[in-house]
Amino acid sequence: MGKEECKTMLDALNKVTACYRHLVIALGSTSDSQNLREELKRTRKKAQELAVANRTKLTSLLKDKSISKEDRAEYERLWVLFSSSMELLEVDMKRSLEIGQDFPLKVPTRHLIQTGMTGSTSTVAARAMSVQNMKYEADSNIDTADLKDLQSEITQVSQMMEEMEMKVQVAPWAVVAKQEAGAELKSNLSVGNSSVGVISICEEEPKDDEGEGSRGGGSGSVGAVIGFLLIVAVALVLGYLVINMS
Amino acid sequence: MTINTMAKGGWQREQMICFRKVGLCNHVLCLFTQIIAAPTPKEHPARCETNSKEERESGTCDVALFSDYLLISLLLTFHLHSFVCFLNNCVFHKQMEKMIVAMQDPDMGMKLRNQRLLITVIPHAMTGHDVIMWLIHKYSVCEEEALHLGGMLVKYGYIYPLKEPRSLVLQPDESPYRFQTPYFWTSSRWPASELDYAIYLAKKNIRKQGELMEYEKERYSLLHKKINHTWDFVVMQAREQLRASKQRRKADRIVLECQEQAYWLINRPPPGVQNMLDVGLERQNNFNLRGTLNSDFYKNEIDVCRRALGRNRVKSSICLEGFLKYSEQYQNHDPIMQGCLPSNPWISDDTAHWTMNTEMVPVPTRLRVERWSFSFMELLNDAMGRREFMLYLEKEFSAENLCFWQACEEIRHGESSKIVEKVEEVYKNFLAPGAARWVNIDSKTMDKTLEGIKQPHRFVLDDAQMHIYFLMKKDSYPRYLKSDLYKNMLAKAIVPQETKKSVFPFMRRQRHSSPSPAQAVAQATEEDGRNKGAG
Numbered sequence A: 001m002g003k004e005e006c007k008t009m010l011d012a013l014n015k016v017t018a019c020y021r022h023l024v025i026a027l028g029s030t031s032d033s034q035n036l037r038e039e040l041k042r043t044r045k046k047a048q049e050l051a052v053a054n055r056t057k058l059t060s061l062l063k064d065k066s067i068s069k070e071d072r073a074e075y076e077r078l079w080v081l082f083s084s085s086m087e088l089l090e091v092d093m094k095r096s097l098e099i100g101q102d103f104p105l106k107v108p109t110r111h112l113i114q115t116g117m118t119g120s121t122s123t124v125a126a127r128a129m130s131v132q133n134m135k136y137e138a139d140s141n142i143d144t145a146d147l148k149d150l151q152s153e154i155t156q157v158s159q160m161m162e163e164m165e166m167k168v169q170v171a172p173w174a175v176v177a178k179q180e181a182g183a184e185l186k187s188n189l190s191v192g193n194s195s196v197g198v199i200s201i202c203e204e205e206p207k208d209d210e211g212e213g214s215r216g217g218g219s220g221s222v223g224a225v226i227g228f229l230l231i232v233a234v235a236l237v238l239g240y241l242v243i244n245m246s
Numbered sequence B: 001m002t003i004n005t006m007a008k009g010g011w012q013r014e015q016m017i018c019f020r021k022v023g024l025c026n027h028v029l030c031l032f033t034q035i036i037a038a039p040t041p042k043e044h045p046a047r048c049e050t051n052s053k054e055e056r057e058s059g060t061c062d063v064a065l066f067s068d069y070l071l072i073s074l075l076l077t078f079h080l081h082s083f084v085c086f087l088n089n090c091v092f093h094k095q096m097e098k099m100i101v102a103m104q105d106p107d108m109g110m111k112l113r114n115q116r117l118l119i120t121v122i123p124h125a126m127t128g129h130d131v132i133m134w135l136i137h138k139y140s141v142c143e144e145e146a147l148h149l150g151g152m153l154v155k156y157g158y159i160y161p162l163k164e165p166r167s168l169v170l171q172p173d174e175s176p177y178r179f180q181t182p183y184f185w186t187s188s189r190w191p192a193s194e195l196d197y198a199i200y201l202a203k204k205n206i207r208k209q210g211e212l213m214e215y216e217k218e219r220y221s222l223l224h225k226k227i228n229h230t231w232d233f234v235v236m237q238a239r240e241q242l243r244a245s246k247q248r249r250k251a252d253r254i255v256l257e258c259q260e261q262a263y264w265l266i267n268r269p270p271p272g273v274q275n276m277l278d279v280g281l282e283r284q285n286n287f288n289l290r291g292t293l294n295s296d297f298y299k300n301e302i303d304v305c306r307r308a309l310g311r312n313r314v315k316s317s318i319c320l321e322g323f324l325k326y327s328e329q330y331q332n333h334d335p336i337m338q339g340c341l342p343s344n345p346w347i348s349d350d351t352a353h354w355t356m357n358t359e360m361v362p363v364p365t366r367l368r369v370e371r372w373s374f375s376f377m378e379l380l381n382d383a384m385g386r387r388e389f390m391l392y393l394e395k396e397f398s399a400e401n402l403c404f405w406q407a408c409e410e411i412r413h414g415e416s417s418k419i420v421e422k423v424e425e426v427y428k429n430f431l432a433p434g435a436a437r438w439v440n441i442d443s444k445t446m447d448k449t450l451e452g453i454k455q456p457h458r459f460v461l462d463d464a465q466m467h468i469y470f471l472m473k474k475d476s477y478p479r480y481l482k483s484d485l486y487k488n489m490l491a492k493a494i495v496p497q498e499t500k501k502s503v504f505p506f507m508r509r510q511r512h513s514s515p516s517p518a519q520a521v522a523q524a525t526e527e528d529g530r531n532k533g534a535g
Helices: A002-025 A034-063 A069-102 A122-129 A142-167 A205-245 B013-021 B024-037 B052-082 B091-103 B128-139 B143-155 B194-207 B214-226 B228-246 B250-267 B295-309 B316-333 B352-356 B366-371 B376-381 B383-396 B399-413 B416-431 B443-453 B462-482 B484-492 B517-534
Strands: B113-116 B121-127 B159-161 B176-179
Touching (some): A002 A034, A002 A069, A034 A069, A034 A142, A069 B228, B091 B143, B128 B143, B316 B366, B383 B399, B383 B484, B399 B416, B443 B462, B462 B484
Antiparallel strands (some): B159 B176
């Protein structure tokens, strides 16, 4: 069915957008490298392919006049998802151009910012490209050569978005989201606290205070119980001795 | 060169420091933009009485050659430097970014250490003390200034604290800091969008299992209402971003979270914290969005700068002398400084002062008549003065001058639709050869005016009006002041009596508002008198 296909494609686009943003955040920092630039390039191209595929699919679905109202509402919702994704992608592409220009890799006087991130981003890119391992095969001047491609791709994306707005008559504000507030908490995927855990140094103070408070209360009551038991034990021993003595 | 660097809309202290430290071309840039931005004195032809024309002509000839060279070189430095500042990005952000990049130098840069958390070790941490020492060393500034500079770096998010993330100050001790990644640098080109903030809050919600802070919860529900149409996307994207970050190793994940948190603490500060990105009235306008920097653009710029250089400027010493003379002359005429006679209507509710000074009274006050002798403009601005002057001119048979001047004023300030007919009338009455009240204008001005009348507009009679104005001012006005007519007027003018204070103290009518600057002046003069008497 058209809807299911659309949804899977949108999910894929969503995933690639998230990974692309993650990679752009690492630009200019110490996790930046040849590999990162190549990953950015490939992720970007994949994102564009997905975008074009999504757009054709969705426009054809929306142009169809013979669909029911619920279907149309659903497609409009998917359309809004698609255009938000494209917005993020466009902004990230422009930013990666700016940062890429500011931080060329081969210039010795231009240092990368030491942000504390030193690991590689290849797993993120692998996730974006849906492969097991990334293979790197780019030239050594990818950081400058890629920028021209990037510029033309940005113009392509902007044009595509303009066309989208002009041609497709969807009022974004009229769309009602399916998820209510706090829906993300109901996820059954374990993206919970496992990422940070106890070592959260950069957490806010109130949470630390709360934790400390409850811990303090608990230890107080445990101490009281232990004290009580101790007294009872001592009393029993003394009683036994008294009885034995007499 | 009269440059006021502390002028309103001029340079903030931080900009001053940054400019001082980053080379000569910036200093020149600073001066140069001051030249362009200096306010011009209003040059209203009939009212301005400075020798603007003479000054302008003598000044510009020899400056022209040198100024072209200067202009071109300055323009190039200006534009090379500000090319990146084009799209509304504040200059000092670029300065701070440069500073941050300089700190990364492996030899001369910041000394970094490792941050040890329980199990993980994260590199690239520095203490506040290190930051200050580096700034002192690199820019040869004193500690106070280094503290200020470092504080700004933290305030604008280029460095974030690790121990107390909400306290965006630079502690000059062992508290750890880290650099922010370029993606999260504060930039007005990429303002943080609501969608991004919503995604961040959703991610935090997931990570903390719903334990957001109060203000975050409020903002979350607000955003849910505001961008409800993309809420599905927000949830999807938040989940995907978390999954993506799980692919990295633990140390990097921690750094990522700290970075993001620091970014949002600056771009969406908690309530009660000042918003660093709010520049208020000094926000630059986006008028000249990216234009192509071709030769036409530069030619335009050179023209603008050349005209700016040629503008008439008065030295502040002369300006201030003039101002001082004006203040002395008008001291006695100022109701706040000297008090009003008979009494201040705002305090005593007695409107005698106003009724005595209306436009047309049978007998004017003495102060008013005295003011007519201060300048010709004072006389002309006062309706009674103009009437008296007209009477005098009629005696001298040169009343047509004043009539002509008044007619020109009416054209300048009157309705647009009536301009054509008014100009016709003026021509008929005053300018046509053989007219009833022909005014004496020199032939050059007369030719120019007659030419201009063919296409009448509001200011077509300006030159003629100015000529007549100066004629009256130089010729008739001094004679008027010496004439009997004026002296009689002065003698006839009344000096209103100060209203007597009544017997009861709380019914006293005050001359001065309280506390009145006049009383301060009076006290000062009393003290002077006493000192002089004693000494």
